[in-house]
Amino acid sequence: VNLLIMGPPGAGKGTQAEALIKELNITHISTGDMFRKAIKEGTEMGKKAKEYMDKGELVPDSVVVGMVKERLLQPDCENGFLLDGFPRNVTQAEVLDETLDSMGLKLNGVINITVPREKIIVRLTGRRICRSCGASYHVLFNKPAIEGRCNACGGELYQRSDDNEMAVINRLEVYEAHTQPLINYYSERGLLKNINGDQDIKKVLEDILLSLNIR
Numbered sequence: 001v002n003l004l005i006m007g008p009p010g011a012g013k014g015t016q017a018e019a020l021i022k023e024l025n026i027t028h029i030s031t032g033d034m035f036r037k038a039i040k041e042g043t044e045m046g047k048k049a050k051e052y053m054d055k056g057e058l059v060p061d062s063v064v065v066g067m068v069k070e071r072l073l074q075p076d077c078e079n080g081f082l083l084d085g086f087p088r089n090v091t092q093a094e095v096l097d098e099t100l101d102s103m104g105l106k107l108n109g110v111i112n113i114t115v116p117r118e119k120i121i122v123r124l125t126g127r128r129i130c131r132s133c134g135a136s137y138h139v140l141f142n143k144p145a146i147e148g149r150c151n152a153c154g155g156e157l158y159q160r161s162d163d164n165e166m167a168v169i170n171r172l173e174v175y176e177a178h179t180q181p182l183i184n185y186y187s188e189r190g191l192l193k194n195i196n197g198d199q200d201i202k203k204v205l206e207d208i209l210l211s212l213n214i215r
């Protein structure tokens with residue numbers, strides 16, 4: 001299956017994506033993770049993306065779209081994929097439709113995770129990420145077994161440079177202005193599955209699988 005997961009920053013997209021790709025045996029395509037990898041590697045694209053990301057702005061479409069198109073052509077996408085963090089505006093959604101069309105593919109569902117705005121800041125400012133595998137934890141809601149270490153790989157946990165209150169508030173504004181219109185876009189196409197993200201992590205996963213008629 002080819003899926004898309006969307007929702008405001010901190011909705012739990014990355015957390016659910018990690019579980020879903022294992023459950024469904026599909027490939028995770030996270031544009032945020034791809035940019036963070038490029039930043040770590042010090043590539044030109046990484047340097048450009050970092051300027052926007054640290055402020056909570058969207059990286060220009062011209063940079064994002066080419067990267068995703070290239071990624072979708074990789075052989076590991078043939079068994080299905082889960083797009084996370086892309087598309088982020090209507091232009092990107094239209095490019096995605098054209099790209100999938102040209103590949104003879106389509107989306108089977110769009111998971112839209114909703115969380116009340118006031119919970120988002122707590123989630124993001126308490127988030128910690130694994131430096132090695134990108135797994136996401138929370139100092140209160142999703143603690144690692146050993147403080148500061150990843151359960152999955154033992155890697156060191158760090159705080160993302162855009163998880164400070166100022167950047168988070170800007171990310172929320174950008175989400176409302178540019179990404180929220182995609183809810184209508186996919187609803188009109190009969191693809192949207194609304195999921196309550198303000199529940200236990202395992203319950204959210206259950207609801208997603210149910211909505212996809214997989215359980």
Ligand code: AP5
Pocket residue numbers: 007008009010011012013014015016031032033035052053054056057058059060061064084085086087088092123124126127128136137138139141142162171197198199200201204
């Ligand atoms: P991106 O990496 O996509 O960030 P985001 O959309 O802001 O989403 P997050 O990763 O912050 O949140 P999430 O929903 O994955 O939450 P998580 O599961 O970690 O993008 C970053 C930046 O890159 C953008 O600002 C932009 O600059 C750029 N970018 C990326 N894609 C782009 C594109 N297509 N176009 C242009 N620019 C682009 O969970 C959050 C926290 O909550 C964690 O601590 C977690 O443990 C906890 N948590 C999760 N679920 C629950 C739960 N059910 N209950 C309690 N706590 C929970």
Ligand code: ZN
Pocket residue numbers: 130131132133134135150151152153154155
């Ligand atoms: Zn890890």
